[in-house]
Structures are given as structure tokens and as C-alpha cells.
Amino acid sequence: MTIIDGHVHTPYCPHGTGAAMEEYVKEAERKGINTLVFTEHAPLPEGFTDPVPEKDSAMRREDVRAYLDEGARLREKYAGRVDVRCGFEVDYIEGFENDTRRFLEEHREAAAHSILSVHFVKAGGSWFCLDYSADSFEEKAREVGVDQLYKAYGMAMEKAAEKPFGEVNPPVLGHINLIHKFRRRIRPETDPVNWASILEKAAQSGYVLDFNHAGIRKPEYRETYPEPWMVEEAQRLGLKLQTGSDAHSPEDVGSGFIPE
Ligand SMILES: [Zn+2]
Numbered sequence: 664m665t666i667i668d669g670h671v672h673t674p675y676c677p678h679g680t681g682a683a684m685e686e687y688v689k690e691a692e693r694k695g696i697n698t699l700v701f702t703e704h705a706p707l708p709e710g711f712t713d714p715v716p717e718k719d720s721a722m723r724r725e726d727v728r729a730y731l732d733e734g735a736r737l738r739e740k741y742a743g744r745v746d747v748r749c750g751f752e753v754d755y756i757e758g759f760e761n762d763t764r765r766f767l768e769e770h771r772e773a774a775a776h777s778i779l780s781v782h783f784v785k786a787g788g789s790w791f792c793l794d795y796s797a798d799s800f801e802e803k804a805r806e807v808g809v810d811q812l813y814k815a816y817g818m819a820m821e822k823a824a825e826k827p828f829g830e831v832n833p834p835v836l837g838h839i840n841l842i843h844k845f846r847r848r849i850r851p852e853t854d855p856v857n858w859a860s861i862l863e864k865a866a867q868s869g870y871v872l873d874f875n876h877a878g879i880r881k882p883e884y885r886e887t888y889p890e891p892w893m894v895e896e897a898q899r900l901g902l903k904l905q906t907g908s909d910a911h912s913p914e915d916v917g918s919g920f921i922p923e
């Protein structure tokens with residue numbers, strides 16, 4: 664059986680840890696993971712201002728070359744031991760599709776190993792990073808209504824599920840229900856998102872789903888993304904799922920799906 668960790672971050676992530684990319688590969692080898700895919704947050708599109716206070720949601724544009732070069736070096740060095748690939752976690756941000764498409768076209772090889780995710784939604788007239796912190800989520804939910812946040816996320820995810828970037832679209836759809844990250848603390852009375860429609864669109868588009876195990880580590884969620892009933896529905900629709908840890912430090916490689 665091939666074991667894959669298809670969602671791994673690196674020191675190029677400014678909100679992660681400084682550990683070298685090679686440390687992640689060593690950890691993967693130690694844990695018997697056959698394939699490791701680096702998916703660093705791609706630089707945010709030109710003209711989009713990172714809404715988080717530290718402005719550290721994504722890698723810097725000037726680091727892209729070094730990141731891809733290090734991925735290629737590790738791929739060669741660990742050949743036959745760990746299948747190392749290098750892609751990006753790309754944000755779907757409505758209105759910024761042209762710049763995002765240009766980036767994917769410039770990095771076609773990496774695009775083929777990438778994930779498309781939604782972290783930013785427009786709510787109350789400004790952009791908001793929905794997974795930044797429980798406090799900021801609660802504050803924003805008070806301001807615009809938690810229902811509104813969920814709806815904005817659901818709409819963005821429906822669009823992402825339609826593969827808006829055509830032939831350069833990332834093949835994997837990231838943590839589709841990330842909006843649930845803080846739901847043990849704050850949630851709408853009834854979930855307004857049409858998850859069945861998102862799953863159907865993803866299936867029609869031929870996506871693989873990021874079976875993201877980071878949620879288990881989040882105290883206000885404690886499930887996988889997608890959550891169990893969605894996994895069942897996805898499988899019924901013929902969607903494939905790809906395990907991922909969303910590790911931002913080496914010890915989290917394989918976390919949640921590889922026994923310690
Ligand atoms: Zn991150």
C-alpha cells in the first residue's frame with residue numbers, strides 16, 4: 664500500500680516553523696510514508712492584501728524559486744526511498760482569478776501537485792481569513808453573522824469545486840469544510856452550506872479531495888476535513904481522497920493517519 668502525505672508545509676511558510684524541508688522528508692521516511700507532497704502557500708495574488716495582522720498567510724514571491732529548487736534536490740536525493748513532490752497550496756480568491764491563473768501557468772509542473780483551498784472570504788465589505796484564530800472568527804461572526812461567513816465560504820467553495828483554472832487547475836481540493844474549524848465554539852443554528860452540491864461539483868470536476876487530518880489537532884473541531892459523513896458521501900460519488908497532515912512542523916508529518 665502506498666502511503667501519502669499530500670499536504671505539507673515548509674520553512675517558506677511565514678506562520679510555520681523554521682525546520683528545513685529535508686527534516687520533513689526524513690520524518691516521512693522514518694514513518695514509512697512513501698510519497699510526500701510539499702504544498703507551500705503560494706504567494707497571494709498581486710493586489711490582494713493579506714487580511715491577517717502579521718501579513719504572514721503565504722510565502723513570499725521571491726522565495727518561490729528556492730522552494731522549488733530545494734524540492735527538486737530532495738526528490739533526487741531521496742529517490743527510491745520517499746517520492747518527494749513539490750506543489751503549492753493555492754488560494755481561490757474570487758476576483759483575483761487572472762493573477763492566480765498566471766501563477767499556475769508559470770509553474771505548470773508544480774501546479775500538477777497542488778491543492779486549491781479557500782482561506783479568505785469577503786464578508787462585511789472586507790476580506791477575512793477564516794482559519795486565522797477562534798477569537799478573530801468569533802469577532803467577525805458577531806460583526807456580520809456567523810451565517811453570512813458560512814454562506815460566503817460555501818459560495819467560494821462551490822466556485823473552487825468547478826475547477827476555475829481549467830487545465831492548470833490544481834488536481835486536489837483542500838480541506839473542503841475548513842469553515843467548521845471553530846464550530847465547537849461558534850456555529851450557525853443550521854449549517855447554510857450546500858455540502859452535497861459542493862461534493863457533486865467536485866466529483867464532476869474530477870477532483871481528488873484533501874483528506875486533511877489537521878482538524879483532529881484543532882481543539883474547537885477535532886475531526887478530519889472532510890468530516891466523516893462527507894467522506895462517506897464523497898466515496899459514494901466516486902471521489903478519491905488523499906491523506907494529508909497539513910504539517911507546519913516535521914513531527915506532524917503523517918499526523919492523524921500514521922500510528923505514532
Ligand atoms: Zn499554513
Ligand SMILES: [Zn+2]
Pocket residue numbers: 670672752909
Ligand atoms: Zn495547508
